[in-house]
Each structure stands twice: as C-alpha cells, then as structure tokens.
Amino acid sequence: MTETAADTWEQTRLLVSGPTLAALDRLDPPTRLACGYHLGFWDAQGRPDSATGKGVRPALALLSARAAGAPAEVGIPAAVACELVHNFSLLHDDLMDGDVERRHRPTVWSTFGESAAILGGDALLALANEIIAEAPGPTTPWAVRCLNATTRRLVAGQAADLQFESRTDVGLEECVEMAGDKTGALLACAASLGAVLADAPPALALGLADYGHHLGLAFQLVDDLLGIWGDPERTGKPLWSDLRSAKKSLPVVAALAGSGAAVERFRALYLSGEPLPEDRLEEAARLVEDAGGRAWAEQSADRESRAALDALAGLGLPEDVLRELTALTDTLSRRDF
C-alpha cells in the first residue's frame, strides 16, 4: 500500500467512525448489536473489536467533497450513508448466498439468525437515508435520489447474480452489466455524492461518477480474481466459494465464452447442473486459467483502472485530491486483500 493511500484510509477512519457509531445508536438494542457486529465495531457479545472493512466508499465520498473544493467534512454524510448502504447489501447478500464467513468472522445470519440479518440490513438502509437527508444544503434531496437509484441497481445486480447461477448461457456483456450494478453503481455514487453535497457543477459530479464506475469494475474484477487465486488469509473469505456455489463471476464467464479444448473441459465440468464436488474445485480453478479467464480479467482490470484515471484527467481537480485518488486507484487494483 502506498503511503498516500494509507493516509487516505486513516483520515477516513478518523472522520467517519464516530458518526457511523452515533448512527447505530439510533437502533433498537438487538438490531444495533447485529449491525455493529457486522460493521466490525464489536464481537457477537458486544465486546470491542476492530474488524471494520477497507472503507473504500467513505474514502471516495470524502475525496469527492474535496474534489469540489469543499472540506472533507462536507462529505461525511455521503461517506456514512454509502458505507451503510454497502453494508446493508452485504448483510442481505450473505444470507441469500449462504455465505458463512466475511472479514475472517462468521456472517450475521449464521451468528444471530436469518431474521436478524434481514432486519439488520433493513435498518442500515433506513439509517443511510436518514443520515444523507440530514445533510444541510440545497442538494440534499438530489443526494437522496442518487443514493436510492443506486440501491435499486444493487438489487438488480444481486437479482441477476442469483439468476445467473442456474443459467448456462450467461454472456460476457450481461455479466459486466451485473458487475456494474453490484459494484460499479455504489462506487460511482460514493465518488460523486460528496461533490453533490458540496453543490458541485454537474460536469464535475458526473465525471467523478464515471471515475467511480470504472474503478468499481476494476475492483470487482480484482475481487473475482482473488476469489479464485487469492490468499484466504488475506481476503478473509473462504477460497473458491464462488466456484462452489457455481457463481458466474467475470473470469468464469470469460472462460466459458472462449473456445478450445480447455474451454470445452471447463464447460463440461462447470455447467453439468450438478454441484461441483469439493475435490474438483482446484481443477476448475486451473481450467478457468487455461481457458483464458484469468488473463482476460487481469487485462480488463488494468483497462478499467486506466479508464478510471482517464475520467479524472479533465476535471481540474485540486492536486492533492488527484494524487490521493490516483494512489487509491492503484492500491485497489493491485491489492491482494
């Protein structure tokens, strides 16, 4: 991690942790316990923990306010709201996907039960809307609209992701669209929402959203790569869980879309309609690579990172903000965590 990016994470944590914790205090005790556990502030018994996420979305939201020439503080409601929306979707996705582990800890549904996960997600979405609506200034209603249009895209992306699991004909284009909905939309929202609160000119807000969209695709490509070839110790997620649940992740769909002997072998293994046996997951991972899925995803991640930085080029950003956004982009597209 570069020093600049490390500073960005640290600054973000300093500004955003307090308001996020204060927001949780508005919830009823059992829902607060489950939500704060999910966010990594405490363990399942409520004892202090420090297992919070990377904070990518809040970092983007604060930089977004600064990109519009405002102090980072102006972006705090956007930062908190985007992080809450992100965690609302994780809470519900973990339940729908049956994932038992996240950030090296058992997921909420597997610890507190399914109802607690549903209610916890609902509560985080409501809190996010409350927090963003409390931001002062004339653009607040517009910010609420951005946040909820984004939430609709998160829902659409997860609906597609689930539907893809049982389909054998998923195309690369619809898979990229799904990733745009699941990941690109909220990074685009975070990267522009601070600027919206700072009453930035539309061209700046849209340029920042474009940056966030490309960064989100790069981020998801790296995420999918780490899901197959990452170190579980670093990522905090069980290895091959996407392959185990027959997810149509980007490298997988790229592999299925190719041609040749490795592609045929991978199709026969992955599209059989049967759950993939535990002892063939390693073979499946190798076939994705042999079929070109890994190389395609790596090249695409590089291309999307460059497109993200290109989107920033003409926006006339303050020099320090451009430097931090560049460092953050580099860090996220080369991460192993």
Next chain:
Amino acid sequence: MTETAADTWEQTRLLVSGPTLAALDRLDPPTRLACGYHLGFWDAQGRPDSATGKGVRPALALLSARAAGAPAEVGIPAAVACELVHNFSLLHDDLMDGDVERRHRPTVWSTFGESAAILGGDALLALANEIIAEAPGPTTPWAVRCLNATTRRLVAGQAADLQFESRTDVGLEECVEMAGDKTGALLACAASLGAVLADAPPALALGLADYGHHLGLAFQLVDDLLGIWGDPERTGKPLWSDLRSAKKSLPVVAALAGSGAAVERFRALYLSGEPLPEDRLEEAARLVEDAGGRAWAEQSADRESRAALDALAGLGLPEDVLRELTALTDTLSRRDF
C-alpha cells in the same frame, strides 16, 4: 363501510395507483414482477389482477395534505412512499414469520423464493425513498427523515415481536410499545407526511401524527382480534396463525397478564414451550376470551379510536377533511376485514 369512507378509498385509489405503478417500472424485471404481485397489481405470471390492499396509509397521507389546506395531489408522494414502506415491511415480515398467505394469495417468498422476497422488500424501501425525495418544496429532506425514522421503528417492532415469541414474561406495556412501533409509527407518519409536504405548521403535523398513532393502536388491536375471531374469508389470512406461531399479540398478552383459573389454564397451554397442536388452537382462542383478553382488546380499541378523534379536535381542520377522517377512523375500528 360508510359512504364517506368508501369515497375516500376510491379517491385514493384513483390518485395513487398510477404513480405507484410508474414507480415499479423503475425496477429490474424479476424484482418488478415480485413487487407488483405482492402489491396485487398482477398475478405470479404478470397477468392483471386486482388484489391490492385497503390503502389505509395512502388515504391518510392524502387527507393529511388536505388537512393543511393543500390539494390532495400534494400528498401523493407521501401516499406512495408510505404504501411502499408498508409493503416493504410486509414482504420481509411474511418471510421472517413463515406466513404462506396474505390477501387470499400465496406470499412472495412462498411463490418466488426467499431471495426474491428479500430483494423485493429492499427495492420497495429504496423506491419509497426515491419517491419522497422527488417531492418539490423546502420540507422534502424533513419528510425523508420522518419516513426513515419510522422505518427504524418498524424494524424495532418486528425485532421485538420475534423476540416475544420465545419469551414467557412479556408484559402488556412492552407489548403495546411493540404495536406502536409495528403499526402506530407508520400510521402516524402517513397521517402527518402529507401535511409536512404541504409545509404545514409543526403543531398541525404533530397533532395529525398523534391522531395516526392512536388510530394505529386501534387498528392493531382490531387486527389481533380478527386474527383470532375474524372470518378468514374476509381477512384473507389463515385463522389462528398468530396462535399457531405463539405470537404475543395484544389480546394474548392481556390474557396472560390476568389472574384466575382461565388465565392459569391458558398460561399452562400457551407457555409450555411446545408448539401448540392444531387440535388445541380453538381451545386456546376460547381461553384468551375466558381470561379477559378479548374484552380488554375490544375496550382498548374503542379507547384508542376515541383518543384518535380527540387528537383531531383542536386542529382546526377543514370540515370535509374532519368528516372523512372520522368516517375512516370508524370504518377501521369496526371492520371485519
């Protein structure tokens, strides 16, 4: 149903159906299908149906705008948003409660699957926030805050309701608080949100919220009574489903809180820790009545209806609005559906 109240329902349907359908059109196709099915606009295959709910919350929201001297149309975003929030919570509650039937039709989770119910609820909550944020005028951010503070109370109420199922010591006071969260909060929100959008003086908005809170308690008391002694043909819900799942509904908790032989017999039957066998549900219903739970709930419903009307008394409402709110209150507290 009185003629005045029938007019109110009809007017509400005319003004609110179109904008609600237009809101659904923003959703991805599978989520839109599940949500429109839940709202009663179409069947599970998307063929036209007319199984929509009573429309209590939208009716209140439109009357709320008129109470502030504005045209009903000013309240439309509040009406649509409250109805969407209501249905968001029904979708998720049906899944958490394992309820298989609502409004004479199979519930969404039992028709489209659990993930569709989770995503459908999420989508409706996001849509509600989008719609309310699109309302013009200076009070829009405040309206968003009201709506989401209400959503937090819905979550708290459902969390308490679920927790009560496994507890044997639920008190009447905490049970009334739970009903206030689950039902009172959203009726209070609906009854005031139209006035908020019409930029009403705070005293009027608060008075209307107070009315909605009492109406909500009366409504829930009647709902709980119908759940035990109602006609399933009229209510659209299976008889005794609350007793079957050991719900601590208001008449049940009132019965448990009493003393005497019938109370002891009911406690022994209902708090045994075992699921109530199908052939003892009728006996349980009779014991709730013998233990005084039915009479308490009926008297409380009457008292809350009167308190609701009392709350309207000093607000200086236009005469036609007062007449319609009074008719609506009477209809809801004497309904058998």
